Amino acid sequence: xxxxxxxxxxxxxxxxxxxxxxxxxxxxxxxxxxxxxxxxxxxxxxxxxxxxxxxxxxxxxxxxxxxxxxxxxxxxxxxxxxxxxxxxxxxxxxxxxxxxxxxxxxxxxxxxxxxxxxxxxxxxxxxxxxxxxxxxxxxxxxxxxxxxxxxxxxxxxxxxxxxxxxxxxxxxxxxxxxxxxxxxxxxxxxxxxxxxxxxxxxxxxxxxxxxxxxxxxxxxxxxxxxxxxxxxxxxxxxxxxxxxxxxxxxxxxxxxxxxxxxxxxxxxxxxxxxxxxxxxxxxxxxxxxxxxxxxxxxxxxxxxxxxxxxxxxxxxxxxxxxxxxxxxxxxxxxxxxxxxxxxxxxxxxxxxxxxxxxxxxxxxxxxxxxxxxxxxxxxxxxxxxxxxxxxxxxxxxxxxxxxxxxxxxxxxxxxxxxxxxxxxxxxxxxxxxxxxxxxxxxxxxxxxxxxxxxxxxxxxxxxxxxxxxxxxxxxxxxxxxxxxxxxxxxxxx
RNA sequence: GGCGCAUUCGUCUAGUGGCCUAGGACGUCGGCCUCUCACGCCGGUAACACGGGUUCGACUCCCGUAUGCGCUACCA
Numbered sequence: 001x002x003x004x005x006x007x008x009x010x011x012x013x014x015x016x017x018x019x020x021x022x023x024x025x026x027x028x029x030x031x032x033x034x035x036x037x038x039x040x041x042x043x044x045x046x047x048x049x050x051x052x053x054x055x056x057x058x059x060x061x062x063x064x065x066x067x068x069x070x071x072x073x074x075x076x077x078x079x080x081x082x083x084x085x086x087x088x089x090x091x092x093x094x095x096x097x098x099x100x101x102x103x104x105x106x107x108x109x110x111x112x113x114x115x116x117x118x119x120x121x122x123x124x125x126x127x128x129x130x131x132x133x134x135x136x137x138x139x140x141x142x143x144x145x146x147x148x149x150x151x152x153x154x155x156x157x158x159x160x161x162x163x164x165x166x167x168x169x170x171x172x173x174x175x176x177x178x179x180x181x182x183x184x185x186x187x188x189x190x191x192x193x194x195x196x197x198x199x200x201x202x203x204x205x206x207x208x209x210x211x212x213x214x215x216x217x218x219x220x221x222x223x224x225x226x227x228x229x230x231x232x233x234x235x236x237x238x239x240x241x242x243x244x245x246x247x248x249x250x251x252x253x254x255x256x257x258x259x260x261x262x263x264x265x266x267x268x269x270x271x272x273x274x275x276x277x278x279x280x281x282x283x284x285x286x287x288x289x290x291x292x293x294x295x296x297x298x299x300x301x302x303x304x305x306x307x308x309x310x311x312x313x314x315x316x317x318x319x320x321x322x323x324x325x326x327x328x329x330x331x332x333x334x335x336x337x338x339x340x341x342x343x344x345x346x347x348x349x350x351x352x353x354x355x356x357x358x359x360x361x362x363x364x365x366x367x368x369x370x371x372x373x374x375x376x377x378x379x380x381x382x383x384x385x386x387x388x389x390x391x392x393x394x395x396x397x398x399x400x401x402x403x404x405x406x407x408x409x410x411x412x413x414x415x416x417x418x419x420x421x422x423x424x425x426x427x428x429x430x431x432x433x434x435x436x437x438x439x440x441x442x443x444x445x446x447x448x449x450x451x452x453x454x455x456x457x458x459x460x461x462x463x464x465x466x467x468x469x470x471x472x473x474x475x476x477x478x479x480x481x482x483x484x485x486x487x488x489x490x491x492x493x
Numbered sequence: 494g495g496c497g498c499a500u501u502c503g504u505c506u507a508g509u510g511g512c513c514u515a516g517g518a519c520g521u522c523g524g525c526c527u528c529u530c531a532c533g534c535c536g537g538u539a540a541c542a543c544g545g546g547u548u549c550g551a552c553u554c555c556c557g558u559a560u561g562c563g564c565u566a567c568c569a
Contacts, residue, residue, distance in 0.1 A: 015569045050568060107567060114566090123495065123565080151567050168498065177496050177565075185567040192569045216497055216564035239499080239562095246561065274505095277518095281506055285517045304506080307562065311504045314519040324532075366532040428528095443528040455530035 005206035008040025015047040016058035019257035020065025026275040033298040044073040065258045087190040099227045102150040103132040127180040152184035161219040166236040173219040197224040212237040239307040265370030270319040278308040328358040342375035363457035385452025392454040396444040410475040419468045421460040449478030
């Protein structure tokens, strides 16, 4: 812990790009966990100094993502766009002390010089000429009188900056690598490097936990802290999240927004758990961590230096684990909107038929990876099969005596009064014995008739939940289908 | 290009000089369970980037090379 901060205060500071990126979410989780672990505060700050790219909707999307993940923040949300006067105050301070200076060079002019340098294979550094630092007072006053726009540059001191990152250890950077970077743009907005330092300082941030793409920027920030006579916080850079091709995770890798994972049927607990394990490890062999366990186990020491590839297969597995742990009631709550949207059920159906639906979900649970699979995987419980699986027909309905077998099943089931798993199974088994057939020989054709598919939960469970009437009906419908489409069935060899 | 950082199974990782014949998880492969699909269980496959040091002894420490990523903007 650093000297000078008695309270732990961390923040998540996204720029509003329209959605919460999984990388950002992971950073937010680490911050949140650290705050909860240490009894500190977790603050939220919106970095909306790029007016072109920022808007209220974009902010909403990020807030929604955080809420979905259950990452609540303390205190009011800070918007950088509302703090312009504060930045101005500090800019003036640096201007006055000569640690920064106004730059009247136009963007175009700078770009031209940068291009020229590139052509000559030189590095462009504004500080090599410091054109505007050399201007006379008269010149500057004249520029200002004619209303010429200016940016403010930080006057980079000579030497080197050495600091200790909590994850990466000692980092040393020679100021030769740096430039008189701009801290206030000509539109009056501060740049990221300036705003971040002012805000973290004003907000009393004790630990900056952020992506390691900022590791190289940190010397600039430290220089700014020093110029302002402020105490720098502890820096904790966390490795980036990569796509399967080891490139920085981006849209072309598929889903990168947490909202997309919500849509795809992942649970927030899964996403939190999974993301926590990307770039951090508790040191033991566990994979599944409840939120409380995560808080208990989390430590900055467990953060890795190596960037991690986002492995969606493991995410899926983990989500399956979480779904299995859900109560039937909870699963129904979660899945209800999807069932309704798919047109399988109405709100009223669900209320009326709740007991049965809960039993159906219980059967589905160990088979689920994502909530979005539910409507598709259980549709036959609520409507008759739309079609029969072709491969299934070829395999199970081709025998010449299929119709007869189905007919026998129908007759036998018709006599069953105890239409439960326990009541049905012996009936089918006895029929098999009488026919000298393995149970599978009847079960597969039957499953196809009842569900239209070659796979389902245990057939007796399915029958019990379908109910006698529906079972008899569907067997009859299958027989009729086979009779009407003998060619089709037989031609499919 | 310059600078910074990283480098253990395909992937996430454990490992902080001898406990490593390198452990776990996902995936994959094989098997069991079984009416199918899952679940579950059992087992297999698979890694210390490379080259030099240091040391009695290196996955662990140092140097170099390679590769990857990041920064190098009036984006954040």
